[in-house]
Amino acid sequence: MPSNTIRIRAQVKGGTTEVKSLIKHPMETGLRKNKAGKVIPAHFIEQVTAELNGTQVMLANWSIGISKNPFLSFKVKGGKVGDALKLSWVDNKGESDSIETKLS
Structure with missing residues (x-):
């Protein structure tokens, strides 16, 4: 996968940080077939992590x-x-891919 697959916005509102992101990925299940009838191999994200100032806050x-x-x-x-x-x-x-942003 090319890099820059993640778009993210993180805003602080009233002591809570709200994170919104869009990840570009095919997320193939391994259950679909192509037009020729061959199974499309599984290709999906297994783990997403978020760190705030180096401390993991979401897995x-x-x-x-x-x-x-x-x-x-x-x-x-x-x-x-x-x-x-x-x-x-x-x-x-x-x-894999990752992105870092500053809270606004």
């Missing part, structure tokens, strides 16, 4: 039930404007 274990180009939204208590948030993913083929 999601995914499987084949997640849609193509998944949208992820979550809230974390704490965080200040300017703090660093890093979001990373790893898929079943060992491919």
Whole structure:
């Protein structure tokens, strides 16, 4: 997978950080077939992690039930404007990507 597969926005509102992200990934289940009738191999994100100032604040274990180009939204208590948030993913083929942004 090419890099830059993650778009992210993280905003602090009333002591809570709201994170919204969009991840570009095919998320193939391994159950579909192509036009020739051959099974399309499984290719999906297995793990997504978020770190706030180097401390893990979210871990999601995914499987084949997640849609193509998944949208992820979550809230974390704490965080200040300017703090660093890093979001990373790893898929079943060992491919990965990550992005770091500052809270606004």
